[in-house]
Amino acid sequence: MAPFSLFNKTSDINGFYAMLIVNRLQILYFILILPMYLVHPYMILGIVIIGIFSQINLILFSKWFTSNFSGQGYSAFVQLFGERKFRFFVLFGLIPMLLKIIVLTLNYVEAIHQFIFPSMNMLWLVLAILLISFYVSSKGMENTIHFVVIAFLFSFWVILCFIPFFFPPFASLSDLYPLIPTSWSMNSWKSLLFLWSSFSGPEYLICISPWFKRGQTIFKYLTYGNLVSVVEFLISFISSLLFFGSNYLSKTNYPIVTMARYLQSPIIERIDMILLSLHMFHFVFIISFLILSFYGGIRIVFKRVHKQTTRIGFLACCAVIFTSIAVVNQWFWEPGIKDNLWLSLEIWSSSVTFLLVPALLLAAIKLKGRSLE
Amino acid sequence: MFWKQSDRDKSESHRDKRAVNLQNLKEMLSNMEDAEIIERETNNSEKIIFIYIRTLINQERLNEAIVVPLIQSSYASVCDCITNSKVSILSTLKEAETQLLFGSVLVFNQKQNVWCSVPLKNTTGRSIETSETETILYGAKDSFSEQIETNITLIRRRLPKTELKVEKFTIGTYSETTVMLMYIDGLTNPEFVKIARNELTNINFDLFFDSSQIAAFMEDHHHSIFPQFLQTDRPDVCAYSLVMGKITMLIDNTPFALVAPITFFHLLQSPEDYINRWPVASFLRGLRYISFIISITLIPFYVALTTHHYEMIPLQILYVLVESRSKLPFTPFWEAFLMLIILEIIKEASLRMPTKSSQTLGVIGGIVIGQAAVEAGFASKVLIVLVGISTIAAFLCPNYLLTKANTLIQFIFLIFSSFMGIIGIALGMIGILAHLNGLTSLKQPYFAPVSPFYGRDWLDLFIRGPLIWMKRRPEHLRTLQKWRYRSRR
Numbered sequence: 001m002a003p004f005s006l007f008n009k010t011s012d013i014n015g016f017y018a019m020l021i022v023n024r025l026q027i028l029y030f031i032l033i034l035p036m037y038l039v040h041p042y043m044i045l046g047i048v049i050i051g052i053f054s055q056i057n058l059i060l061f062s063k064w065f066t067s068n069f070s071g072q073g074y075s076a077f078v079q080l081f082g083e084r085k086f087r088f089f090v091l092f093g094l095i096p097m098l099l100k101i102i103v104l105t106l107n108y109v110e111a112i113h114q115f116i117f118p119s120m121n122m123l124w125l126v127l128a129i130l131l132i133s134f135y136v137s138s139k140g141m142e143n144t145i146h147f148v149v150i151a152f153l154f155s156f157w158v159i160l161c162f163i164p165f166f167f168p169p170f171a172s173l174s175d176l177y178p179l180i181p182t183s184w185s186m187n188s189w190k191s192l193l194f195l196w197s198s199f200s201g202p203e204y205l206i207c208i209s210p211w212f213k214r215g216q217t218i219f220k221y222l223t224y225g226n227l228v229s230v231v232e233f234l235i236s237f238i239s240s241l242l243f244f245g246s247n248y249l250s251k252t253n254y255p256i257v258t259m260a261r262y263l264q265s266p267i268i269e270r271i272d273m274i275l276l277s278l279h280m281f282h283f284v285f286i287i288s289f290l291i292l293s294f295y296g297g298i299r300i301v302f303k304r305v306h307k308q309t310t311r312i313g314f315l316a317c318c319a320v321i322f323t324s325i326a327v328v329n330q331w332f333w334e335p336g337i338k339d340n341l342w343l344s345l346e347i348w349s350s351s352v353t354f355l356l357v358p359a360l361l362l363a364a365i366k367l368k369g370r371s372l373e
Numbered sequence: 374m375f376w377k378q379s380d381r382d383k384s385e386s387h388r389d390k391r392a393v394n395l396q397n398l399k400e401m402l403s404n405m406e407d408a409e410i411i412e413r414e415t416n417n418s419e420k421i422i423f424i425y426i427r428t429l430i431n432q433e434r435l436n437e438a439i440v441v442p443l444i445q446s447s448y449a450s451v452c453d454c455i456t457n458s459k460v461s462i463l464s465t466l467k468e469a470e471t472q473l474l475f476g477s478v479l480v481f482n483q484k485q486n487v488w489c490s491v492p493l494k495n496t497t498g499r500s501i502e503t504s505e506t507e508t509i510l511y512g513a514k515d516s517f518s519e520q521i522e523t524n525i526t527l528i529r530r531r532l533p534k535t536e537l538k539v540e541k542f543t544i545g546t547y548s549e550t551t552v553m554l555m556y557i558d559g560l561t562n563p564e565f566v567k568i569a570r571n572e573l574t575n576i577n578f579d580l581f582f583d584s585s586q587i588a589a590f591m592e593d594h595h596h597s598i599f600p601q602f603l604q605t606d607r608p609d610v611c612a613y614s615l616v617m618g619k620i621t622m623l624i625d626n627t628p629f630a631l632v633a634p635i636t637f638f639h640l641l642q643s644p645e646d647y648i649n650r651w652p653v654a655s656f657l658r659g660l661r662y663i664s665f666i667i668s669i670t671l672i673p674f675y676v677a678l679t680t681h682h683y684e685m686i687p688l689q690i691l692y693v694l695v696e697s698r699s700k701l702p703f704t705p706f707w708e709a710f711l712m713l714i715i716l717e718i719i720k721e722a723s724l725r726m727p728t729k730s731s732q733t734l735g736v737i738g739g740i741v742i743g744q745a746a747v748e749a750g751f752a753s754k755v756l757i758v759l760v761g762i763s764t765i766a767a768f769l770c771p772n773y774l775l776t777k778a779n780t781l782i783q784f785i786f787l788i789f790s791s792f793m794g795i796i797g798i799a800l801g802m803i804g805i806l807a808h809l810n811g812l813t814s815l816k817q818p819y820f821a822p823v824s825p826f827y828g829r830d831w832l833d834l835f836i837r838g839p840l841i842w843m844k845r846r847p848e849h850l851r852t853l854q855k856w857r858y859r860s861r862r
Binding site for chain 1: 681682684685686687690793794795796797798799800802803804806807810811818820823824825826828
């Protein structure tokens with residue numbers, strides 16, 4: 001039987017993949033529910049401002065990629081933090097990773113459950129999606145990174161379907177006013193936090209930093225990825241504002257999917273079902289990527305980095321992920337989006353990781369540089 | 374079992390070393406009715422022995438090219454009097470055996486005690502005909518035949534360059550099949566040649582009678598339904614592939630050459646793409662991709678809609694569908710499954726049946742199964758129409774092996790769609806794409822230039838760009854010469 005290699009590197013990955021991965025990580029599940037959290041027209045400006053903050057964070061992050069450490073993978077982190085401390089960090093990092101997988105899978109499955117299969121047991125859908133994600137990830141990290149091109153091709157154009165909603169007969173430009181907030185509340189802060197967590201995800205690029213080609217201007221590609229995400233968020237939010245209006249937007253579940261219901265086609269109805277299914281390409285890519293990162297993290301925690309990856313180890317990781325999702329779904333999951341504890345946890349956790357990871361890496365590089373001097 | 378094999382190996386190596394003599398040859402050729410051993414005396418009263426296998430040599434030429442010149446000559450050596458440039462002196466029995474079996478005549482001069490072999494291969498075979506598997510309206514009509522030398526000639530005529538290298542391999546312990554590995558030196562990535570050489574050298578099997586069997590041994594992924602080598606009988610396709618930086622393997626006794634490394638997208642390209650005007654070629658290529666998707670998803674989509682998602686069907690179409698399906702005893706899945714199975718039976722029968730019976734098959738397939746199935750209430754009219762569209766769409770695919778793979782994919786999607794509707798189809802699509810993404814052909818990515826992404830190669834991917842713009846060779850093939858034109862400097 002051929003050796004089971006998941007983390008082999010046969011060729012360098014160029015910045016183009018970084019751009020696609022950053023964009024797809026940002027535009028994941030939150031885009032489906034983003035407008036109902038933002039609600040007010042002045043959040044258009046919020047998207048732009050948080051996009052700029054995200055860009056600043058990516059500047060910090062790109063310092064890591066231009067450093068000598070990023071290409072070395074595990075040994076670089078050991079140099080920066082020491083083996084014991086690094087293993088502790090990884091153990092700590094596995095929690096938000098697992099949380100992201102659980103919450104995003106269950107939320108996406110809930111959307112499918114609501115719009116496509118109301119009568120099907122959610123666990124079957126979870127199992128189906130996870131099985132295909134396990135299959136994608138079993139092809140190895142390099143192939144999974146390459147898969148982002150397929151995921152992107154099958155999902156990026158979906159946002160263009162919402163362009164017709166910019167010109168509804170019953171809405172006007174004044175629906176987008178005021179652009180500057182007249183009052184500020186706790187909910188506005190929550191909206192900004194939600195936006196920040198929507199822009200999170202690029203921090204997971206550290207898991208694949210050894211695959212990137214050395215000496216390329218990765219910052220340029222990270223910027224493009226972030227920019228495309230800002231445009232996609234803007235299109236989805238403005239179109240839903242024009243379609244629903246501010247007042248009704250906060251009362252709608254999954255506004256983007258609901259809007260897609262109104263798309264007209266002479267040969268098929270309920271375009272939303274097709275679009276939601278196509279979103280799965282994108283979704284499966286991210287889950288596969290996270291599964292491999294999770295398995296890699298487990299290998300570090302259990303000091304097995306220098307040993308060959310095994311089918312049993314990988315399957316055990318898959319089993320842990322499936323069991324975690326099944327347990328949460330069975331006993332702890334609260335249906336619905338609003339006031340969902342798990343979703344709130346995910347918002348906070350992803351916001352914190354996005355804020356801390358680039359800063360922490362940059363600080364570690366600087367400190368290491370000083371200590372070497 | 375192992376000791377037996379070891380014994381055979383020992384006897385073969387022993388034969389390799391044995392000297393060639395009449396006694397040994399007679400022993401070797403015992404019980405071979407078509408083996409001939411004849412003795413003649415020359416004008417100098419020297420005794421000459423001719424040994425050959427009647428069925429493998431050109432008997433008409435035997436007398437005029439070998440026997441008569443030898444008997445009538447007064448030359449001292451056999452080699453001098455036979456005007457064949459490939460006369461060789463034999464020393465071992467193994468050499469003699471190989472020469473005999475490849476259509477040579479062994480000549481023994483008793484006085485001089487010299488064994489020679491004179492090639493006189495019987496080249497009887499099919500003449501050069503039009504390709505039946507890859508037909509095109511315009512362009513070259515010649516195709517490969519079973520004669521490997523002729524096939525090499527057809528390629529050499531198109532690429533008259535000394536850089537076109539041909540390496541010979543013999544594989545198959547019993548079939549001793551000749552394989553010619555062709556590549557352009559200084560253009561093709563040496564890594565491809567090295568991998569192909571290694572693979573061909575390491576093949577260990579008894580019999581090869583078709584190129585697909587050799588491909589099966591050389592493929593990186595033996596369990597995939599997708600062909601990882603392009604099988605073609607068109608010399609123009611081989612010549613084009615060689616110039617693009619691929620390798621080609623010609624196999625004796627089969628008209629199909631193997632081309633590698635290929636990508637999935639090569640299987641959907643036709644030689645005619647490069648003959649038509651580029652906008653037309655691009656349109657036709659696009660049509661082929663759409664047809665490929667239709668052929669694998671149309672029937673599963675019908676099953677998904679009629680089983681799980683009635684709300685997706687517009688009202689007017691729904692009326693037609695409900696009316697059509699109202700009296701059917703089967704669920705949409707079984708209805709579609711049975712129709713597809715019957716269709717596959719008809720397709721397979723049409724390949725195996727004698728040509729004269731094809732009219733009967735047309736009547737049975739078209740009228741009895743099509744019309745009668747609807748009237749008897751076994752299938753809906755809508756499904757019959759969709760099955761027809763899907764079947765015709767599958768035929769747009771230029772590669773027969775991919776068409777067969779399509780059928781299997783369609784059945785897999787059918788099962789997925791019956792359980793999970795359009796989500797099932799999406800899952801199936803992801804699975805197929807992930808599988809393609811992980812495949813390799815001669816260790817090179819099979820889904821390039823999409824994944825891994827090579828932007829420049831997209832000019833000849835979903836569209837066929839203008840030839841004047843296609844100045845670079847495909848980036849994913851990592852050729853040694855990047856540009857297709859010669860620098861004026």
